[in-house]
Amino acid sequence: MKLQTLLSYLHDFTIYSGENPTITSIEMDSRKVTKGALFICIKGFTVDGHAFASQAVANGAVAVIAERYVNVPVPVILVRDSKRAMAVLADAFYGQPTHKLHLIGVTGTNGKTTTTHLIEQIFRKAKKKTGLIGTLYTKIGDETYEVQNTTPESLVLQKTFKQMVDAGVDVAMMEVSSHALHMGRVHGCDYDVAVFTNLTQDHLDYHQTMEEYRLAKGLLFAQLGNRFDHTRPKFAVLNNDDSSSEQYKRMTAATIITYGIETESDIMAKAIDITPSGMVFTIVTPTEEAQMQTKLIGRFNVYNILAATAASLASGVSLSTIVEAIGEIQGVPGRFETVDEGQNFTVIVDYAHTPDSLENVLKTIREFAKRNVYVVVGCGGDRDRTKRPIMAQIAVQYADVAIFTSDNPRSEQPEAILQDMEDGVRGQSYVSIVDRKEAIRYAIHQAQAGDVILIAGKGHETYQIIGEQVLHFDDRLVAREAIKEREVSC
Numbered sequence: 001m002k003l004q005t006l007l008s009y010l011h012d013f014t015i016y017s018g019e020n021p022t023i024t025s026i027e028m029d030s031r032k033v034t035k036g037a038l039f040i041c042i043k044g045f046t047v048d049g050h051a052f053a054s055q056a057v058a059n060g061a062v063a064v065i066a067e068r069y070v071n072v073p074v075p076v077i078l079v080r081d082s083k084r085a086m087a088v089l090a091d092a093f094y095g096q097p098t099h100k101l102h103l104i105g106v107t108g109t110n111g112k113t114t115t116t117h118l119i120e121q122i123f124r125k126a127k128k129k130t131g132l133i134g135t136l137y138t139k140i141g142d143e144t145y146e147v148q149n150t151t152p153e154s155l156v157l158q159k160t161f162k163q164m165v166d167a168g169v170d171v172a173m174m175e176v177s178s179h180a181l182h183m184g185r186v187h188g189c190d191y192d193v194a195v196f197t198n199l200t201q202d203h204l205d206y207h208q209t210m211e212e213y214r215l216a217k218g219l220l221f222a223q224l225g226n227r228f229d230h231t232r233p234k235f236a237v238l239n240n241d242d243s244s245s246e247q248y249k250r251m252t253a254a255t256i257i258t259y260g261i262e263t264e265s266d267i268m269a270k271a272i273d274i275t276p277s278g279m280v281f282t283i284v285t286p287t288e289e290a291q292m293q294t295k296l297i298g299r300f301n302v303y304n305i306l307a308a309t310a311a312s313l314a315s316g317v318s319l320s321t322i323v324e325a326i327g328e329i330q331g332v333p334g335r336f337e338t339v340d341e342g343q344n345f346t347v348i349v350d351y352a353h354t355p356d357s358l359e360n361v362l363k364t365i366r367e368f369a370k371r372n373v374y375v376v377v378g379c380g381g382d383r384d385r386t387k388r389p390i391m392a393q394i395a396v397q398y399a400d401v402a403i404f405t406s407d408n409p410r411s412e413q414p415e416a417i418l419q420d421m422e423d424g425v426r427g428q429s430y431v432s433i434v435d436r437k438e439a440i441r442y443a444i445h446q447a448q449a450g451d452v453i454l455i456a457g458k459g460h461e462t463y464q465i466i467g468e469q470v471l472h473f474d475d476r477l478v479a480r481e482a483i484k485e486r487e488v489s490c
Helices: 003-005 049-058 081-095 112-125 154-166 180-184 209-221 244-251 299-314 318-328 355-368 385-398 414-422 437-444 475-489
Strands: 025-029 037-038 065-066 076-078 102-107 132-133 139-140 143-145 172-176 193-196 235-239 256-260 267-275 279-283 289-294 346-351 373-377 399-402 454-455 463-468 469-472
Touching: 003 081, 025 081, 025 143, 037 049, 037 081, 049 065, 065 081, 081 154, 102 112, 102 256, 102 299, 112 132, 112 299, 112 318, 132 154, 139 154, 143 414, 180 209, 193 209, 193 244, 193 299, 209 244, 209 279, 235 244, 235 299, 256 299, 267 355, 279 299, 289 299, 299 318, 299 355, 346 475, 355 373, 355 385, 355 454, 373 385, 373 437, 385 399, 385 414, 399 414, 399 437, 414 463, 437 454, 437 475, 454 475
Parallel strands: 025 037, 037 065, 065 076, 102 172, 102 193, 132 172, 193 235, 235 256, 256 267, 346 454, 373 399, 373 454
Antiparallel strands: 132 139, 139 143, 267 279, 279 289, 463 469
16 A cells, blocks of 8 residues: 555644655564554653664664654654554554454453353354454464453554454454553444443552543443444443443443343343352343353353343344353353362362452352362552452452462562552451462362362463563463372372
């Protein structure tokens, strides 16, 4: 695409009438620039792309988008906001790929990963080719790719959507984080269905207040657009049992579909029966009802199933197909995932890293635990400090043995993080073990027949961030090793 053609999509830039090179790619990382690239200077939290413009040109960039003048021997197009410009340019360069996909976005504090995976399996059962973008990976059909963020930057997103279109994907579903919404990463994404799971305390290190956090999530629904299109209707799927939904109803012009358990809703779950091996409940829609059987466990997973069902019904999938797909799902990595080496006690690994998610998982375990419940839990460094004593309180309240340990301490001292947790439970019973591996070993070596151990906070993650080091660490592998070690010692 010629530079002048690409710039015609950009209505907010310094008038440019110079050279007109062919643009073969767009990059925001100078190290990835090849001959013919358009380089976009992005100011990040720690790195300013303007400082790398010369390097980008040396690597082959033929034009630069910048917020201020940079001294390079190629055309420089000045814009007020390079991130906004990048979203527009990426959308245009890759042929506006989300216009060619049925796109479902899922936002909320908890449940995004599970809900998107449920939706993916439902559409696969409906014989549609799917694409998925989220915390675990990006997936196009059966191929998976590693990701850096839950919701990538707009440039990466649009390139990924183009790959999906080229691969013949019909339906794409993605997790949409509050950071991505606030930073404008999803500008240009033409969503057909937006789903809200729930809102509880998280990311206050970034958003500062719950109201700002709530507003950031609401951007997904406001950005569904204000136009009614009979041929391509938009839907907002909202959790009617969460009070934030009332605000989101006012923020969107899209057709609203509600789901819930307690509050009268369009899609409801009734007669819920939870067992250690799964759940059975009646799912009720405005036109029909059916019995839903699933291997997933927990009231929180009932909500995830309702959200996925509502999004799929809005997208034209039959209830019978949805019920069949949900019944076949085994689980999602790192979400209430059991570690089974034949031991006579239960070990569960879960991503629960917020007060609400930890409470939900522990309450669920309490419903089927026959004996003692252990929880191994920590809090991340350089993140919301106010939730640390709350997490500790929940751990002590719902577990018989609460073991506090490191999560991803990052630049903070692990001992200081544990101190913040302990401040919430002074005078109560708990164990603090800084080394996460040793904390997991301790729980497994203490457990008796019939006990349940929850290892919370990291779930699917296969790393631990200590200082500037990213070290390999997988709760599931550590737990397996500890179980085998215990068996040998016995």
